[in-house]
Amino acid sequence: MRRHRHAKIVATVGPASSRPETLKALFLAGVDTFRLNFSHGTQDDHRSVHAAIRALEAEVGRPIAILQDLQGPKIRVGTVQGGRLDVVPGEVLRFVLSGMEGDRRAIPLPHREIFAAVVPGQELLIDDGRVRVRVVGIEAEALEAEVVIGGTIQNRKGVNLPGTMLDLSPLTAKDRADLAFGLDLGVDWVALSFVQKPADLIEARGLVGDRAGIMTKVEKPQALERIEDIVRLSDAVMVARGDLGVEIPHEDVPGRQKELIRACRLAVKPVVVATQMLDSMVAAPTPTRAEASDVATAIYDGADAVMLSAESATGRYPVEAVAMMDRIIRRTEQHKLYRSLIAASEPGEEETPPHAVATATADLAEAVGAAAIVAYTLSGTTAARIARRRPAVPILALTPDLGTSRRLSLLWGTHSLQSAEVDTYEEMVANATAHATREDFARANDLVLITAGIPFAVPGNTNNIRIAQIPQG
Known part of the structure; x- marks a missing residue:
């Protein structure tokens, strides 16, 4: 079962890939580590998948890693009348800490940490930045914000606050219960979402100990400010370009990706590049040329692994997506410029x-x-x-x-x-x-x-x- 490539493949398991026969097909196509996304599914669902992967491991006689990805403190708006609210630029909205079903004068935002942290002029990005508002007034349990980019606010959509340090632990009550469950199952890696500071890793280490490796998902600008300490305290790092790409400018993401890969190589920590790598293959049997180039760029940068998310979890072509990623990696590593580019990115020597x-x-x-x-x-x-x-x-x-x-x-x-x-x-x-x-x-x-x-x-x-x-x- 030797892989004839250096970089590894992580694939997310979901409804499209959870059956034992599909898991085996994914492994044979090239998966090295399976990701269980605890933002979706029940613990019973994940227990069944875990058991199927361990049975597959025994069948093929090769170690297979299982990555538990914790949901983290995802910030979301509450519910609004009719399930959606259309807003236009220049309109002033009011967000409130409490409320059952809101309207444009009382949109529920049930996260007290936001009201304690934001100041006038800061922006809130709703639904991955599809709607953008700027804070113009703050009260104890409410804030007013002017719409900068209009669109539709739907129930339970995520909210990002670029540049705002929130007094939030990366481990919610749900995460702690899921973590205990995963460690009892015997997961190999635990991915920690929305890390902001080194203390977040220390808190997680106290719970995980040496029962699994801790993988930090870099998706907050605050983490980038302390990245050397965060990498040092992590066992591995994921360049989570989804939320990171919402909170920093799109044009900064490629450079940050290279910086993170280099920092992880210097610190001798595995680094995974993730999010939308072959996103077209959620619905199509082939990726775009740009997506193929995106995967290849991560390989040229020296990433340890590249990851599939919806492509393998909910997409129509999970096995084909893995096979395509495998082919892109192998062809990239065989290219005549590969060795010279890898050598050029050598991060320097550690004097030990x-x-x-x-x-x-x-x-x-x-x-x-x-x-x-x-x-x-x-x-x-x-x-x-x-x-x-x-x-x-x-x-x-x-x-x-x-x-x-x-x-x-x-x-x-x-x-x-x-x-x-x-x-x-x-x-x-x-x-x-x-x-x-x-x-x-x-x-x-x-x-x-x-x-x-x-x-x-x-x-x-x-x-x-x-x-x-x-x-x-």
């Missing part, structure tokens, strides 16, 4: 011995024409340090920990396996060459580079490189 050993492993593997790099890793750090270099040589990560092997399914260029612990140098070499052969990475007489930390079973202690030749027979 383990990083130096990982860099030397990647460089030496390319210099001697090795068939593969075999990385022994307990926590996944050794493999991540090598992947940070984005070597042309594939990485085979061997770990005794099943959770680590699943989480590594998200890491660039890494084929992960659960393998028994080794106790001696000779056992390390024999085990590495056997797995490299069995997994179709190397054949007789090929060279492989083996890296590990000695003494064995000490996390984060990458300090040894060995060149080995695959034996005959």
Whole structure:
């Protein structure tokens, strides 16, 4: 089941893809990590999908990661008479903290944090910015706002407040219940929505511990202001271009994407690019040329993974969307400019011995024409340090920990396996060459580079490189 590409694919599971036979088809088409979106569906729905993915994992004999994406504190308007309200530029609307069913003089906005944070002149973007209003007056439990861009305000549509720091935890009561449920199921990653500051990650870590990796979704401008600290406290990062693209100008999103990918590579954290990557394939069997270029750009930038949302969750062509993304990735990575562009985006060196050993492993593997790099890793750090270099040589990560092997399914260029612990140098070499052969990475007489930390079973202690030749027979 070896993937002949470096970048990974994350696919969201939904009504179009939740059946066991469809999940298998998606995996065979190229999915490495399945995303369960807890903004939709019930816990029973997600439990069934989780069980089906774990059964599929046992059937195919490959670790498969499961990402739980928490809803977060989504801010929404309440309900209005008739379910919709048409507004025009220049009109002044009144938003109120409480109210059952409103009109243009009392539109419910049941979020006290907004009334405490906004000041005159700030803008509220409703329904992904389709309607834009500017605050002109504030009371304790009401505010007046002039319509800047008119349109239709419908029930329960989302509200974004660019540049406004809200006193909100990223974990609502619903999120906490969903998180406990997901951790009990055994999810591998937890995606945290609407992170604004490093303290949000500390709060989440207190709940998650080491039971799953924490993936920060960068979708607020406030997070960009403290991004180095946020990346450092995260286990992975998602460039969530949907809400981020509402709160910052569209023209700033591509540059921010590149900055985030570079920051994550420097910090040795996997980074996922998400939102509308092949959006046309929700309803059509092929994407637009611009969408294909969008996926390719993320690959040229060095992203660890790219993600499908509605394309695989509710679209008409979920398997075709995954297959298309797989083809775009492989063709991009085969392009003659790919290696030079990846090398040009190298973020620099970390001045620590383990990083130096990982860099030397990647460089030496390319210099001697090795068939593969075999990385022994307990926590996944050794493999991540090598992947940070984005070597042309594939990485085979061997770990005794099943959770680590699943989480590594998200890491660039890494084929992960659960393998028994080794106790001696000779056992390390024999085990590495056997797995490299069995997994179709190397054949007789090929060279492989083996890296590990000695003494064995000490996390984060990458300090040894060995060149080995695959034996005959």
